[in-house]
Amino acid sequence: MLRIKSKRKKILLQILLFVMTVPYLLPLLQMFLGSLGGRGFYNYVAVWNTGVVPTYFRNSIIISAGVILIVYVLSMTAGFGFAKLNILGKEAFFWLILVALTLPEVILLTPLFVTFQRMHLFSTFFSVIFPLAALQLPFTILLIRNFDAGIPSELMEAAKIDGATTSQAFLHVILPLTKPIGSAVAMLTLINSWNSYLLPLLFLQKPSMQTVTLLPQYFQGEFTNDQTKILAAAVLTAIPEIVAYLCMQKNFERGMSAGALK
């Protein structure tokens, strides 16, 4: 992109990149150094010894898996329908999605609180999984619609001439081609469901059901405000996220590049 001829300018560009990147590292450094304050590594032992860490992780995994499953299936089918099939009043449905895209989480709290209590869903994992999936869907449907629109329709028509139904064409022609956008959708959904704070805070009242985002607060209880342990808890929550991202980084980037947003 940039054309650099001289060796000196090349080094300057490298230094500029380095200087620009360092500020992004500082908060992580602060988190790590802060977590070792006071009694050092013992902070991690103390966090682990509360016994809640595995439970909180398990709950976050259950919730994220549930949200990803719902979002993946519903946005793959809907994105395909929007991109490749005829729908009566498509424009109107499209606007319904755009309105839903703008909806902030905080608006859902009271209506869902009342409804979930009536339906006896309150303080179950569903009370978090359902709203998170609904909040994620509009964006992922748009992403997949844009991606599917780029797949040549001839591929599907050819399958149809060979006698395939729409479902068969979807399963055997479209779905295998959507891997890049599929992993981008999975990654974005994982980020949003793993990081969700407000819904678990309000809708999962039992301590045994709480999630990793509530872990720092465990040490901000009524009697203690133990800064170093809060930060140790933050590091423990951050590590699996960073590892998951590093594993999926290549696929995620490919998905975003494959015309995710245009």
Add this chain to the structure above:
Amino acid sequence: MKKRLSIRNNGMIWILPAFFFLIIMIYYSIFFTFNLSTMDWDGLSPTMERVGFANYTKMFKDLVFWKAIKNTIVYFAITFVVQNFLGFVFAAILHSDVKLPTVHKCLIFIPTILAPATMAPVFRLMFSPQGMLQKFFDFAHIPITVDWLSKPQTALYVLMVIVVWEFTGMSFILYYAAMSQIDKEMLEAAQIDGAGNIRTLWTMVFPGCKGTTVSLAMLGVIGALKTFDIPYLITTGGPDHATEFLGTYIYRQGIRQSHLGYAAALSVMLLVMAVVGAFLTNKANKGE
């Protein structure tokens, strides 16, 4: 042609599951909120009192509501420019011949994946007199006290720094994706003709990424209006409502103080602004 249409006119069943879900969760909630916004209810009493538009007239006289709007506008204007400028520059540099591109990409994107709830305690420490910034100033003998989060004049700007830190990765990855589709030969031809780097970036690359910029503007408007986690967790909207956003104010009124009718009116207002904002940016995109 007719036959082909009839074969292809079967999309409804494919979008219905998603819409069923959206209607139950989201459109039901919107309807509920509209209705609640004309009520006076504390969430506990079995009856709600219908008050018409009283919650709305109250809202327009509420100084904190206007403060939240002002904060949202300032916040959007500054973070949008800074975050996308940085994302664009990072993308341009990392598309060039530099060492360790993957390491830099990951470092820029990692903040985006970390939960605000996880990072909030870190930032509260970092921007406090016990944090690393203060240690640096003390070490360099610079007489600055890092108490910016507790001052109404500066707290909002600290939150903007945090938000830019968090979301540059998103701008970066979208610009990076857009730039990989720009014709390299055309750029090289212009550069051989003597156009400098800054000039090609500004006159060729940036216009080539226009779609991305518009998408980011739309996400930015919606995101600014939705802002909740970061101000709530770091400053709880304070000091003196200096970092109050509509989201935090709805939470304060609705969940903390049980003024559910009033919170619902604020929610309706927020939703209307988000839809109008999204509509206008979408229109700006199409009207080129």
